[in-house]
Amino acid sequence: MNLEQLTTSRRGFLRGMGGLVVAVSLPLPNWPRPVLAAGGFPPTAPPSPDQVSSWLAIARDGTVTVFTGKVELGTGVATATMQIVAEELDVPLSAIKLVQGVTGKTVDQGYTAGSQSMRTQWARGVRQAAASAREALLQLAAARLGTTPDRLAVTAGVVHLQDQPGRKVSYGALVGGKPIAAKVAARPRLKDPGTFTVVGKSVRREDIPAKVFGTFTYVQDVKVPGMLHGRVVRPVRPSPLVSTPTPRAQVIQGTIANATLQAVDESSVRHLPGFVQLVTRHDFVGVVARREEQAIAAAQALRVSWTDKAALPDQQSLYEAITSAHVDNTKVLSVVGDVDAALASAARVMKATYAHPYQIHGSIGPSCAVADVRDGQATVWSGTQGVYQLRNALATLLGLPADNVRVVYVEGSGCYGLNGADDVSLSAALLSQAVGRPVRVQHMRADEMSWENFGTPMVIQLEAGLDASGRIVGWSYQGWTANRGNRPGPPGNLPAGVLAGFPEPPPPPSPPSWPPLGDDSLNSMPSYAFPNQKVVSYGVYQPWLFTGPLRSPSRLQNTFANESFMDELAAAAGADPVDFRLRHTGDPRLATVIRRAAEAAGWRTRPSPAGGQGGNRRRGRGIAAVHYEGTSSYVAAVITATVDTGSGAITVDQVAVAHDCGVIINPDGLRNQIEGNIVQGLSRALKEEVRFDRSGVLSVDWSSYPIITFPELPDDVRIELIDHPGLPALGAGEASISVIAGALGNAVFDATGARLRQVPFTPDRVKAALSTV
Amino acid sequence: MSAMKQGPGDDLQEAARAPAADSGDGDGAGPRRVPRAAFISAGVAAAAAVAGGTAYLVERSRGTGLTVNVNGRDHPVAAAPDTPLLYVLRNELGLRGPRFGCGLAECGACTVHLDGVAVRSCVTRVDSVGNRQVTTIEGLGTPSNPHPLQKAFIDQQAAQCGYCINGMLMTAAAFLKSKPRPTDAEIKSALAGNLCRCGSHYRILRAVKAVISA
Numbered sequence: 001m002n003l004e005q006l007t008t009s010r011r012g013f014l015r016g017m018g019g020l021v022v023a024v025s026l027p028l029p030n031w032p033r034p035v036l037a038a039g040g041f042p043p044t045a046p047p048s049p050d051q052v053s054s055w056l057a058i059a060r061d062g063t064v065t066v067f068t069g070k071v072e073l074g075t076g077v078a079t080a081t082m083q084i085v086a087e088e089l090d091v092p093l094s095a096i097k098l099v100q101g102v103t104g105k106t107v108d109q110g111y112t113a114g115s116q117s118m119r120t121q122w123a124r125g126v127r128q129a130a131a132s133a134r135e136a137l138l139q140l141a142a143a144r145l146g147t148t149p150d151r152l153a154v155t156a157g158v159v160h161l162q163d164q165p166g167r168k169v170s171y172g173a174l175v176g177g178k179p180i181a182a183k184v185a186a187r188p189r190l191k192d193p194g195t196f197t198v199v200g201k202s203v204r205r206e207d208i209p210a211k212v213f214g215t216f217t218y219v220q221d222v223k224v225p226g227m228l229h230g231r232v233v234r235p236v237r238p239s240p241l242v243s244t245p246t247p248r249a250q251v252i253q254g255t256i257a258n259a260t261l262q263a264v265d266e267s268s269v270r271h272l273p274g275f276v277q278l279v280t281r282h283d284f285v286g287v288v289a290r291r292e293e294q295a296i297a298a299a300q301a302l303r304v305s306w307t308d309k310a311a312l313p314d315q316q317s318l319y320e321a322i323t324s325a326h327v328d329n330t331k332v333l334s335v336v337g338d339v340d341a342a343l344a345s346a347a348r349v350m351k352a353t354y355a356h357p358y359q360i361h362g363s364i365g366p367s368c369a370v371a372d373v374r375d376g377q378a379t380v381w382s383g384t385q386g387v388y389q390l391r392n393a394l395a396t397l398l399g400l401p402a403d404n405v406r407v408v409y410v411e412g413s414g415c416y417g418l419n420g421a422d423d424v425s426l427s428a429a430l431l432s433q434a435v436g437r438p439v440r441v442q443h444m445r446a447d448e449m450s451w452e453n454f455g456t457p458m459v460i461q462l463e464a465g466l467d468a469s470g471r472i473v474g475w476s477y478q479g480w481t482a483n484r485g486n487r488p489g490p491p492g493n494l495p496a497g498v499l500a501g502f503p504e505p506p507p508p509p510s511p512p513s514w515p516p517l518g519d520d521s522l523n524s525m526p527s528y529a530f531p532n533q534k535v536v537s538y539g540v541y542q543p544w545l546f547t548g549p550l551r552s553p554s555r556l557q558n559t560f561a562n563e564s565f566m567d568e569l570a571a572a573a574g575a576d577p578v579d580f581r582l583r584h585t586g587d588p589r590l591a592t593v594i595r596r597a598a599e600a601a602g603w604r605t606r607p608s609p610a611g612g613q614g615g616n617r618r619r620g621r622g623i624a625a626v627h628y629e630g631t632s633s634y635v636a637a638v639i640t641a642t643v644d645t646g647s648g649a650i651t652v653d654q655v656a657v658a659h660d661c662g663v664i665i666n667p668d669g670l671r672n673q674i675e676g677n678i679v680q681g682l683s684r685a686l687k688e689e690v691r692f693d694r695s696g697v698l699s700v701d702w703s704s705y706p707i708i709t710f711p712e713l714p715d716d717v718r719i720e721l722i723d724h725p726g727l728p729a730l731g732a733g734e735a736s737i738s739v740i741a742g743a744l745g746n747a748v749f750d751a752t753g754a755r756l757r758q759v760p761f762t763p764d765r766v767k768a769a770l771s772t773v
Numbered sequence: 774m775s776a777m778k779q780g781p782g783d784d785l786q787e788a789a790r791a792p793a794a795d796s797g798d799g800d801g802a803g804p805r806r807v808p809r810a811a812f813i814s815a816g817v818a819a820a821a822a823v824a825g826g827t828a829y830l831v832e833r834s835r836g837t838g839l840t841v842n843v844n845g846r847d848h849p850v851a852a853a854p855d856t857p858l859l860y861v862l863r864n865e866l867g868l869r870g871p872r873f874g875c876g877l878a879e880c881g882a883c884t885v886h887l888d889g890v891a892v893r894s895c896v897t898r899v900d901s902v903g904n905r906q907v908t909t910i911e912g913l914g915t916p917s918n919p920h921p922l923q924k925a926f927i928d929q930q931a932a933q934c935g936y937c938i939n940g941m942l943m944t945a946a947a948f949l950k951s952k953p954r955p956t957d958a959e960i961k962s963a964l965a966g967n968l969c970r971c972g973s974h975y976r977i978l979r980a981v982k983a984v985i986s987a
Contacts, residue, residue: 073934074933074934074935074936074971075933076933204927204930205930205932207932207935208926208927208930208931208932208935209916209927211932211935211938212919212923212926212927212931212932212935212938212942213870213910213911213914213915213916213919213923214868214869214870214871214909214910214911214939215869215870215911216869216935217869218869218872218936220872220873221869247853247855247856247857247860248857248876248895248896249875249876249877249895251877273853291852291860291864292860292863292864293852293853293856293857293860296876361970362970363934363936363970364874364880364882364934364936364937364968364969364970365872365873365874365882365936366873366874366875411934412934413872413934413936414933414934414936414970414971415934416970442873444876445874445875445876445877445879668930669930672930672933672973672976673933675972675973675974675975675976676933676971676972676973677972678972679969679972679974679975680970680971680972701875701877701879702875702877702879702880702968703877703879707968707970709965709966709968710960710961710962710964710965710967710974710978711958711961711962711965713961713974713975715957717975
């Protein structure tokens with residue numbers, strides 16, 4: 001690999017504005033060339049994580065190129081990763097370039113998902129690689145300077161004698177351009193947290209200027225020579241009101257789930273300007289044209305007919321359908337003491353069922369990919385969360401060896417989990433393979449929203465007993481999740497793969513029922529300590545809507561249920577909700593976030609509901625807390641809300657969040673994430689539910705699936721960060737969204753005495769709950 | 774319906790390996806591997822153009838006789854007259870600021886100014902632009918001469934994925950021109966039609982307010 005060249009061509013990739021310098025003369029300024037010259041196809045297997053050279057390289061001018069398997073999804077991890085390297089390697093941030101997610105070039109660090117990026121990079125990733133590199137470089141410098149490493153110090157990438165700063169040698173001079181020949185130490189010497197100068201600082205994100213000046217390269221902006229434009233044609237029901245195909249976006253009524261392709265009429269599009277090819281494979285249909293608007297028009301004009309099985313459950317009875325469906329796997333997570341006996345002898349037993357709908361990732365930019373599949377080789381530019389996992393799925397899809405499939409990550413629009421990024425990559429690859437030229441495919445809004453792997457619906461039944469003193473003596477959890485598909489994985493995990501005829505993998509089997517698994521890291525387990533508990537979850541696999549990870553997958557649903565139920569128990573015990581939670585935990589970090597959120601919100605100790613409020617507008621406050629996944633961050637939220645008892649409308653007045661994710665690498669970046677979790681959490685709690693009928697999905701655009709807007713947001717947001725510089729990084733991308741629905745529902749109960757057990761909290765549901773008070 | 778289900782390798786696929794004669798919109802290149810030099814020199818097909826300070830590989834062709842004035846310069850339009858302005862800006866002029874979000878005027882990611890008025894370029898036919906001046910975010914400001922809002926968005930770190938930020942900035946810029954001293958409620962109302970999924974709303978509001986109070 002020519003590192004100098006790579007670094008130069010990569011400069012624009014992250015630096016945005018700086019990239020213009022090299023962009024002027026190059027047709028492909030910001031991404032690797034699709035077809036390499038005589039050297040042939042590059043290796044696509046992951047480099048070994050044991051070698052320092054797999055993680056970083058230092059050029060003659062001191063530029064440090066970091067190769068990361070965890071990628072920037074818009075959350076700021078690129079900047080935070082650079083901070084970690086700058087800290088451990090003692091180089092300025094401005095000297096660091098990042099190469100993210102390129103098969104064959106970056107270590108396979110698994111998916112970029114689950115708030116794991118900082119946790120991983122801190123505990124077993126770039127931090128260890130950078131520290132190991134520093135040790136190796138000190139060895140080299142000691143030999144060069146005729147001394148021992150312990151007498152050396154490093155300032156901004158220059159190694160010098162501690163007592164003679166003039167005797168020095170730069171990293172660039174030591175290894176410039178050559179691989180750093182060292183292994184990643186199992187326990188490298190890491191910086192003392194007390195000496196951190198870059199970690200813990202609110203460094204500005206390196207990507208934001210380019211995003212603000214319109215020069216940032218998203219995957220939607222990738223263009224390669226000879227590129228054609230494709231669109232997928234999914235089984236949909238066009239709107240009866242709009243009939244003329246135009247280059248504008250199609251207005252549709254809904255999708256046809258599990259449709260079978262009956263017939264497709266190429267003559268309906270063959271005459272259209274720029275039309276190149278109709279591509280079908282099993283039930284997968286796409287069109288390719290010269291220009292983007294021509295592909296859009298052709299996709300709409302294509303006459304295609306589908307059989308409609310109309311076999312989805314009625315939306316009204318979805319939750320009954322989930323709990324009465326065949327259970328494909330059962331996971332016994334926890335059996336402590338004897339719950340049945342505890343409930344039988346309890347002074348009071350409470351039981352409640354909570355439900356959470358299908359929800360949509362809803363990236364503002366529909367997913368896009370560019371694929372170049374020719375001569376038995378494939379290069380795909382994708383916003384995927386896992387280049388190696390997608391590489392394997394593409395290899396299966398295209399019938400190519402994985403060594404011949406290269407995936408290059410380019411940032412897309414948001415992510416929030418398994419949005420359409422992988423799915424559209426499969427579609428682009430199929431179209432490119434068929435036409436033998438590079439093809440760019442961007443989903444239309446309806447493709448992105450209604451053919452995605454939705455966030456899973458869940459039904460959670462909880463039962464608990466209180467003793468006479470108001471302590472929980474027994475806790476029983478049963479949770480049902482309706483699944484279909486997942487990340488790649490096999491192509492059959494994704495809509496495009498299934499349409500193309502790939503089998504859907506069978507449900508995973510039940511693990512042994514004994515001993516209990518301990519935890520599922522899905523927040524199914526309570527965050528509190530109870531003397532008797534039983535926690536069992538059920539996986540249901542039905543050919544309904546596709547599902548997959550959506551920000552805080554299953555965890556948000558579980559924490560909504562568990563924390564609403566804690567509130568119900570507190571009310572039954574006549575206890576203050578904060579006191580009640582503190583009484584049931586011995587974990588000082590959980591107790592701290594509960595107290596800090598309550599203090600930030602000006603919490604006044606009393607039981608819920610508040611009572612004594614006249615008029616139609618009732619105000620209340622609610623708390624929810626979680627030790628995320630049982631091993632990750634500690635978060636608590638207090639929400640204050642006003643309920644209009646006439647209309648059922650909820651107005652959120654204030655949100656206070658206390659957040660402990662261990663060491664904080666970038667405080668402002670963390671605040672940015674928490675603010676985003678609050679906004680998205682309120683949107684999902686108040687408004688979001690995928691609509692469908694027996695035939696298919698009816699949520700196809702922002703009118704049929706509204707999300708929260710500026711006027712609906714509370715002005716008053718308070719964020720308390722709790723920093724532990726000496727403790728592991730625990731992750732911040734999604735923990736705080738999991739407490740929002742619970743805190744909001746509990747605030748509504750405090751205000752009105754009405755309990756909301758089903759998300760979203762629409763005015764109709766609020767009114768229905770009020771009618772039972 | 775003339776064609777039943779097709780699989781790869783059958784007649785339909787083979788036929789399309791030789792695309793229909795160039796209609797004047799395409800790049801004129803053959804269907805198989807094309808050396809880059811051939812691509813770039815393929816007649817009127819492609820050129821490295823600079824628009825809004827950004828170099829890019831773009832397609833140009835014989836055109837429709839239509840021109841649009843974008844960021845102060847006239848550009849011939851190759852696309853059909855009913856093409857949304859967005860695709861002309863992105864694919865003919867190589868601009869990356871305006872972005873496709875929904876194609877339905879529901880989200881605002883594609884917002885540009887027509888004579889200073891914020892419009893959704895995804896539903897604006899290119900032939901409806903006429904003599905009006907199109908301004909994109911590339912014409913709003915540059916790193917060396919940023920619009921005050923662009924500077925404020927950086928100061929406030931007002932983005933996560935940033936895909937919506939074009940629309941936020943263009944909408945806010947047009948709004949502040951018409952109403953330089955709005956209330957908080959008026960700002961929120963002005964931005965209500967611009968969607969953000971990451972939840973950068975608070976930072977966006979702080980950035981707009983910082984410009985007002987400056």
